[in-house]
Amino acid sequence: xxxxxVSRKETSPIQGQKPGTSGLRKKVxxxxxxxxxxxxxxxxxxxxxxxxxxGATIVVSGDGRYFSExxxxxxxxxxxxxxxxxxxxxxxxxxxxxxxxxxIREREGKDATKAAGGFILTASHNPGGPHEDFGIKxxxxxxxxxxxxxxxxxxxxxxxxxxxxxxxxxxxxxISTVGTTSFTxxxxxxxxxxxxSTDHYVKLMKSIxxxxxxxxxxxxxxxxxxxxxxxxxxxxxxxRIFLEELGADESSLINCTPKDDFGGxxxxxxxxxxxxxxxxxxxxxxxxxxxxxxxxxxxxxxxDRNMVLGKRFFVTPSDSxxxxxxxxxxxxxxxxxxxxxxxxxxxxxxxxxxxxxxxNLKFFEVPTxxxxxxxxxxxxxxxxxxxxxxxxxxxxxxxxxxxxAVLAWLSILAFRNxxxxxxxxxxxxxxxxxxxWATYGRHYYTRYDYENVDAGAAKQLMTALxxxxxxxxxxxxxxxxxxxxxxxxxxxxxxxxxxPVDGSISKHQGIRFLFRDGxxxxxxxxxxxxxxxxxxxxxxxxxxxxxKTGRDSQDALAPLVEVALKLSRIEELTGRSAxxxxx
Ligand code: VG1
Ligand code: CO
Numbered sequence: 001x002x003x004x005x006v007s008r009k010e011t012s013p014i015q016g017q018k019p020g021t022s023g024l025r026k027k028v029x030x031x032x033x034x035x036x037x038x039x040x041x042x043x044x045x046x047x048x049x050x051x052x053x054x055g056a057t058i059v060v061s062g063d064g065r066y067f068s069e070x071x072x073x074x075x076x077x078x079x080x081x082x083x084x085x086x087x088x089x090x091x092x093x094x095x096x097x098x099x100x101x102x103x104i105r106e107r108e109g110k111d112a113t114k115a116a117g118g119f120i121l122t123a124s125h126n127p128g129g130p131h132e133d134f135g136i137k138x139x140x141x142x143x144x145x146x147x148x149x150x151x152x153x154x155x156x157x158x159x160x161x162x163x164x165x166x167x168x169x170x171x172x173x174x175i176s177t178v179g180t181t182s183f184t185x186x187x188x189x190x191x192x193x194x195x196x197s198t199d200h201y202v203k204l205m206k207s208i209x210x211x212x213x214x215x216x217x218x219x220x221x222x223x224x225x226x227x228x229x230x231x232x233x234x235x236x237x238x239x240r241i242f243l244e245e246l247g248a249d250e251s252s253l254i255n256c257t258p259k260d261d262f263g264g265x266x267x268x269x270x271x272x273x274x275x276x277x278x279x280x281x282x283x284x285x286x287x288x289x290x291x292x293x294x295x296x297x298x299x300x301x302x303x304d305r306n307m308v309l310g311k312r313f314f315v316t317p318s319d320s321x322x323x324x325x326x327x328x329x330x331x332x333x334x335x336x337x338x339x340x341x342x343x344x345x346x347x348x349x350x351x352x353x354x355x356x357x358x359x360n361l362k363f364f365e366v367p368t369x370x371x372x373x374x375x376x377x378x379x380x381x382x383x384x385x386x387x388x389x390x391x392x393x394x395x396x397x398x399x400x401x402x403x404x405a406v407l408a409w410l411s412i413l414a415f416r417n418x419x420x421x422x423x424x425x426x427x428x429x430x431x432x433x434x435x436x437w438a439t440y441g442r443h444y445y446t447r448y449d450y451e452n453v454d455a456g457a458a459k460q461l462m463t464a465l466x467x468x469x470x471x472x473x474x475x476x477x478x479x480x481x482x483x484x485x486x487x488x489x490x491x492x493x494x495x496x497x498x499x500p501v502d503g504s505i506s507k508h509q510g511i512r513f514l515f516r517d518g519x520x521x522x523x524x525x526x527x528x529x530x531x532x533x534x535x536x537x538x539x540x541x542x543x544x545x546x547x548k549t550g551r552d553s554q555d556a557l558a559p560l561v562e563v564a565l566k567l568s569r570i571e572e573l574t575g576r577s578a579x580x581x582x583x
Contacts, residue, residue, distance in 0.1 A: 004170040004185045006081040008163055011035045017043070017158035019151040021369040021527035023137025025123040028067045031134045035164070037074055041119070042164035043157035044138050045082045047150055052116040052141070054083035054187075059103055061095035061197070062121025063233040063302040065128030066260040068093050071121055071136070073172045080183065080190045081165035087190075088115060089175050090197035094258060096233045096303035097122060098404065099201040101143035101397035106200050109193060116141050122302035124528065125268035129261030144374035144398025148506065198240045201403075205241060208334040208396055209407045210414070215246050217414040220421045224293035225252050227406065228277035230267040231259040234299035237403050252293075254280075262301060269298035269307035269390055269402075271314060272581045282312040295413065295429060299402035304370075305390040306405035310429025316445050316553075316583075318349035318540075321386025323436050324408045326355045328384060331415035332408060334396065335383060343376055343385040345369070346495050346510055347522045347538040349443035352386065358440065367497045367509035368524065374398045375501040388447060388538065390583075434549075441542060442549035444556045448537040448579035449526075450570065458525055458533035461573045465511045465523055466494060468567065475513075482566045483559045487517035495522075513567075518542040521564045535574070537564050554582075 014033070017024055017040050024040055031037055045053050060075050062068050072093045079087050086109060095103065097120055104115045123135030138146045138154070146154070173181050173192045183190045205211075217223055227242060229235035235256030242248040254276055255263065266273040271283065278284050282292035296309035308315040315323075325342050328335040341362030344352045356363035362381050366372035370391065376382035377395040386392040391400035392408070409429070416427040468475055469492040476489050495509040513521040519541040526534035539560050543549050554561075564570075571577050 001182055001184045002171065004080060004167040004183055004190070006186055007166055007168050009038070009166060011039055011161055011164055013159050013161055014039055018155045019137065022124065022145060023120070023135050025126060025133055025135035025528055027531070028130055028132060028134045031067060031071070037071055037136070038078065038164045038166065039158055039161050040136060040154070041075055041078050043154050043161055045078070046157045047153035048117070055085045056116035057086040057088060057109060057113050058084050059088045059095070059100055059115050059118030060121070061090035061093050061100060063096070064092065064094045064258045064260055065122065065134060065262070065301065066130055066132070067134045068121050068260070069175070071134070072175060075119055076173060076192055077167045077170050078165065080167040080170050080185055083187050085190065086110075086113065087192050089192060089194050091176065091178055091194055092197070093121070093175050094197045094233050094236060096201070096237060096402070097124075098304055098393070098397055098399045098401035099197065099237070100139060101399040102201050102204050104139060104141060104143040105397060106204060107195075114141070120302070124302050125266070125300040125305060126528070127262060127266050128301065129264070132261070139398070142374060142378055142398050145369075145371040147371055147374070147504075149504065198237055201237060202240050202245065204396060205404065205407060206245070208332065208404070209411050210333050211245060213414040213418060214407065214410045216421060217410060217417060218246050218248050220417075220426070222421070222426050223295070225295040225297075226254060226277060226280050226293045227252060227256070228254045228269070228274055228296070228298040229256045229258075229303070230265060230269065230274060230298060230300065231255045231257065231262040232267045232299055232301035232303055233258050234303035234402055237303060241403060241407075267301035269300050269305050270581065270583045272583070274298040274307060277309070281309045283309065283314060294426060295409070297406045297409070300390070303402045304400045306392060306402040307390050308405065308409050308429070310433070313430040313433070315429060315433055316349070316388070317386060317390045317392065318344070318351050318388045318443060318445050319433060319436065320405065320409075321348070321384065321392050322351035322355045322440070323412070323432060324392060324405070325352060325361075325384045326359070326436065326440075327412045327415070328408070331411045334394070339383040340395070341376070341381045341383060343373055343382045345372070345387040346512070347524065347536070348386060348388040349445045349540045350518065350542065351440065351443045354440045364500070367495065367506050369527070370398075370400050372497065372499070372506075375499055379501045388445065437549040438546045441544040444541045444543060444551070444553045446539050446553055446557050446561070447583045448539070448561070448564075449581040450535040450574060450576050451580040452532040453535060453574045453576060455533040457574045458535050461535065461568055461570060462511065462523065462525060465568055469493060469511070479563055479567065482563050486559050486563055487515040487519055490514050490516045519560055521560060521567075523568060535570070537568070537570075539564055
């Protein structure tokens with residue numbers, strides 16, 4: 001058995017290590033600075049209660065982006081030096097974000113040990129490579145992202161750090177082969193356990209969904225589908241689940257080999273960045289001639305996001321979660337005894353609210369970021385939740401789950417078509433969405449992103465918007481002058497959230513303008529970017545009249561968009577005449 005020693009290293013604080021919406025995300029060049037990763041990892045260990053570190057089991061893995069391997073070896077050595085007993089690593093360092101959550105919750109090691117938490121190495125939908133982003137975040141023993149109380153502590157620790165501990169003489173561990181390597185240190189044995197990246201997750205999915213009925217749908221000659229992993233980690237799960245378990249054809253999968261730079265692309269599943277899928281699904285100009293598949297989907301780098309498409313049809317993520325919630329009990333065995341409640345993030349459209357009201361379900365509106373759903377799920381009051389940013393999930397884990405969302409949609413399609421597989425035409429994604437609108441009304445929705453704008457200008461814009469809320473009368477006047485045909489403003493504020501479970505309060509979670517007809521404008525600064533600022537503008541309008549739910553959403557929202565852009569003086573303040581991304 002290899003012996004190792006522990007070194008204490010002096011260090012000093014490095015600025016800017018405040019975790020954002022989902023962990024610390026910076027350029028690889030920043031992470032490669034001496035002590036940068038070390039400081040953050042030690043600050044995290046110091047923020048956790050000692051028994052969650054000393055003698056504990058911790059997971060480390062991620063989406064396989066550039067710098068992951070190096071980071072994993074550093075974290076292993078630091079964990080050993082901090083008294084961690086055992087480190088679990090997905091083979092090749094790969095685990096999707098939802099798989100990490102599942103492994104923390106489900107996996108049992110030697111003597112039935114469970115993990116106390118885990119480091120997820122990802123910058124999610126941000127590009128990867130030597131000049132792009134790397135990221136790290138810590139998830140707790142419930143499998144969910146560390147709550148603000150912990151991330152605040154981590155940050156404070158990074159501002160005062162003086163030392164870290166590392167087992168410098170511990171050799172690098174081969175993480176490409178499954179198996180356990182044991183070492184001995186001052187506090188006894190230390191194990192590195194490399195395991196299959198997909199087993200636990202696949203087992204969990206099989207316990208939630210009826211794979212047999214999905215298999216039948218996929219086998220129907222009338223059904224065809226296309227899944228795009230955008231070269232992220234979703235590819236390894238897609239191969240196992242869609243090909244091996246569900247019998248789909250290999251040609252159904254595109255970009256399903258993980259690459260450390262995501263093939264140079266932006267691993268963000270939306271209409272702008274998932275170009276190849278969008279073309280295949282008949283949603284780009286160049287694809288007007290083809291016959292697209294019935295169903296299409298994509299994931300982001302760490303596979304917690306999903307985009308769902310039908311033949312020439314885009315499903316907004318806000319509609320997607322509402323439709324999953326409305327159909328879950330019938331179509332998904334895991335929910336057959338009913339939903340405990342549903343939740344959405346504040347900027348997500350109110351489509352889910354209408355379903356909750358109709359089905360008499362508990363409903364919660366939380367700030368942006370998955371960490372806020374965890375408490376609700378742990379308290380047993382939330383089964384299905386989602387965000388407008390292509391995030392959908394349930395209480396099977398404590399992260400959003402890209403593959404789960406696809407299986408949920410396939411389940412709904414399978415259920416709706418179970419007696420129709422021999423029929424002339426399958427019930428399509430578009431049919432399901434349009435029926436939903438007919439029943440519940442439609443929430444027209446769009447989000448404008450202005451990426452990498454000057455941080456000072458973004459701050460100025462937000463401050464001015466908050467100031468504009470001080471007088472509702474003046475605000476109403478200003479809006480009327482911009483567009484006389486939009487409804488009157490009923491309320492304007494900054495969203496503040498009091499967690500119903502632990503009573504903690506989160507302030508400044510987005511600037512809201514609420515109109516009398518249910519329309520909403522929301523402005524937020526992104527907390528996941530790594531340079532400059534990203535302004536997000538969320539625009540929503542409710543239409544109850546079934547005769548009017550079939551409009552083009554950009555047309556329907558044009559008046560509100562005009563109000564949003566003029567009210568915020570976005571062009572004047574940022575110099576941007578158009579957003580970088582529209583979803
Ligand atoms: C964005 C999304 C938010 C999501 C977060 C993490 O945050 O808006 O809804 O939870 O990314 O998703 P922000 O602060 O940039 O708006 V992921 O897939 O990047 O972990
Ligand atoms: Co992600």
